[in-house]
Amino acid sequence: MNKIFVFFILFGFFSIAFIAPSNTEFKKPLNFPKPKYKFQNNPIDSNKINIGRALFYDPVLSKDSSISCASCHSNYTAFAHVDHALSHGIADRIGFRNAPALMNLAWHENFMWDGAINNLEMQALAPLTNHLEMNENLNHVLEKLNRSFFYKNLFKKAYGDDIISTDRFLKSITQFLLQMVSASAKYDSVKSGNATFTTQEKKGYLIFKKNCATCHTEPLFTNLNFELNNLPVDPNLNDMGRMRITQSAKDSICFKVPTLRNIAFTFPYMHDGRMDKLQDVLHHYENIELLTSNNKRIKIRLNKAEKVDLTAFLLTLTDQQFLFNPALAFPKELLLLNRRKNE
Amino acid sequence: MCIKKLILLIVIAFSMQGTISAQTQQSTFFLQTDFDELFMNDSFKISKCVIYLSNFKFYNQSQLVFEDKAKAHLIDLIDPSPLQFTMPKNQVYNRVSFNIGVDSSTSVAGILTGDLDPRKGMYWAWQSGYINFKLEGILNTKVQQPFQYHIGGYAGKLNAIQTNTFEVYPNNKYILTFKFMPMLKNCFAKEQFEIMSPQLKAVQLAKLLSENTTCTKVQNLSNE
Numbered sequence: 001m002n003k004i005f006v007f008f009i010l011f012g013f014f015s016i017a018f019i020a021p022s023n024t025e026f027k028k029p030l031n032f033p034k035p036k037y038k039f040q041n042n043p044i045d046s047n048k049i050n051i052g053r054a055l056f057y058d059p060v061l062s063k064d065s066s067i068s069c070a071s072c073h074s075n076y077t078a079f080a081h082v083d084h085a086l087s088h089g090i091a092d093r094i095g096f097r098n099a100p101a102l103m104n105l106a107w108h109e110n111f112m113w114d115g116a117i118n119n120l121e122m123q124a125l126a127p128l129t130n131h132l133e134m135n136e137n138l139n140h141v142l143e144k145l146n147r148s149f150f151y152k153n154l155f156k157k158a159y160g161d162d163i164i165s166t167d168r169f170l171k172s173i174t175q176f177l178l179q180m181v182s183a184s185a186k187y188d189s190v191k192s193g194n195a196t197f198t199t200q201e202k203k204g205y206l207i208f209k210k211n212c213a214t215c216h217t218e219p220l221f222t223n224l225n226f227e228l229n230n231l232p233v234d235p236n237l238n239d240m241g242r243m244r245i246t247q248s249a250k251d252s253i254c255f256k257v258p259t260l261r262n263i264a265f266t267f268p269y270m271h272d273g274r275m276d277k278l279q280d281v282l283h284h285y286e287n288i289e290l291l292t293s294n295n296k297r298i299k300i301r302l303n304k305a306e307k308v309d310l311t312a313f314l315l316t317l318t319d320q321q322f323l324f325n326p327a328l329a330f331p332k333e334l335l336l337l338n339r340r341k342n343e
Numbered sequence: 344m345c346i347k348k349l350i351l352l353i354v355i356a357f358s359m360q361g362t363i364s365a366q367t368q369q370s371t372f373f374l375q376t377d378f379d380e381l382f383m384n385d386s387f388k389i390s391k392c393v394i395y396l397s398n399f400k401f402y403n404q405s406q407l408v409f410e411d412k413a414k415a416h417l418i419d420l421i422d423p424s425p426l427q428f429t430m431p432k433n434q435v436y437n438r439v440s441f442n443i444g445v446d447s448s449t450s451v452a453g454i455l456t457g458d459l460d461p462r463k464g465m466y467w468a469w470q471s472g473y474i475n476f477k478l479e480g481i482l483n484t485k486v487q488q489p490f491q492y493h494i495g496g497y498a499g500k501l502n503a504i505q506t507n508t509f510e511v512y513p514n515n516k517y518i519l520t521f522k523f524m525p526m527l528k529n530c531f532a533k534e535q536f537e538i539m540s541p542q543l544k545a546v547q548l549a550k551l552l553s554e555n556t557t558c559t560k561v562q563n564l565s566n567e
């Protein structure tokens with residue numbers, strides 16, 4: 001009788017250990033506002049993050065298995081596509097916008113330069129199905145994943161059974177995307193009282209607050225709005241920005257304000273990557289009048305010395321901890337070693 | 344009598360045999376389109392006709408007495424199954440309202456399952472949001488002209504969702520008829536054969552469909 005009892009206790013223990021979610025709390029940086037993402041619908045779980053991480057780096061998501069999310073969003077460059085004005089998808093097809101850097105996504109309500117995507121959970125579908133990017137379809141991707149012992153094992157561990165459904169697939173990717181939190185730059189240390197700006201950085205910060213902060217609002221360094229930046233329309237791309245989605249004239253050539261965090265690593269700049277260097281961007285803004293989405297008129301005047309000081313401040317937004325976070329890097333053990341064993 | 348109408352009558356006849364439990368009653372809606380005649384004379388052929396119906400609410404005067412729990416029903420109108428709502432016995436109501444399409448709160452809710460799974464092919468991946476209804480086919484003119492209307496949009500002036508309200512009573516069965524012809528005539532007259540994104544024209548067509556949707560009683564079952 002005792003043996004049977006012990007057997008059931010042990011069986012129960014191992015069963016629970018195998019399927020129990022590994023709950024991980026999402027850590028909101030102290031100086032950040034409340035995230036917009038509804039975590040209650042997709043509680044953070046390390047096993048699900050693992051799946052999302054594997055999928056993010058796995059070219060299986062593209063039609064010819066040549067392109068992964070990471071192809072255009074490299075972790076070493078704040079998940080931007082460095083040195084590519086416009087990203088290229090399968091068969092060397094060139095896209096029509098610059099791949100945006102990915103970070104602090106839990107605080108965003110819409111995504112892409114024109115806000116076409118209204119929820120982080122749906123974001124992955126856009127590049128997955130775009131013929132210039134991964135050119136896949138959801139059904140085929142799920143079929144491929146459901147044929148993979150490697151992924152079926154990962155899903156079983158995370159969800160209790162090995163069914164790979166649309167919601168599990170997209171929620172797992174979302175869990176990994178939510179981990180891309182950049183809040184450990186020198187700027188953040190200064191804000192928390194653990195570091196001080198140099199004289200030049202301090203001057204640059206004042207210039208930033210006077211000229212840039214309306215759109216690049218702290219601490220995310222974006223007001224998350226769609227703004228006019230007075231760039232002429234590239235006739236080859238004819239990109240009308242937010243108006244493409246809303247079809248409202250007031251949104252014509254308005255683009256989502258990108259974060260300035262890790263800006264030293266996310267070149268080239270602007271929605272079409274037309275500016276290679278940070279100094280090109282500052283040159284664009286050195287003498288400009290802008291009308292913001294809140295109908296606020298801003299005049300920016302920057303002289304040469306101010307641009308140098310401003311650059312010094314912008315460099316304090318580089319977050320080495322984020323850029324070289326091993327938990328966000330290519331999952332070598334998972335994708336190379338474990339997969340080989342499982343497939 | 345065309346074959347489609349005959350099939351609908353057979354389905355209705357069989358469904359009348361069903362028993363209603365002592366504690367519950369069912370409100371049943373059969374669904375159909377106005378394509379029959381056009382299939383007959385071969386002026387065009389419909390290859391796809393799918394629609395989201397959502398947010399079914401039953402009222403007694405202005406008081407909400409029953410609300411469908413399903414977020415949305417995806418219906419293939421070429422081969423539709425009846426929609427049935429089970430509610431407490433003796434529930435009194437005199438009005439039903441429902442949406443043609445998916446509302447904005449559902450459209451921004453992130454990933455959803457069942458009929459709202461993006462695998463169903465009714466989700467715009469390039470621009471988040473559901474397609475409220477799809478109508479595809481071929482117009483048999485001098486050259487065969489394909490047409491595709493994917494009607495949706497949930498935000499601002501591009502919100503294409505439509506709400507319909509009809510007088511209905513317990514212990515009756517109804518036929519909801521979605522008359523697409525006015526919409527198709529409007530498009531064909533302007534030689535507009537593709538609408539694939541949220542736009543003002545889509546809102547106009549959604550309104551046309553809504554205005555031409557009818558609800559008729561099949562048979563009173565109160566004496567059963």
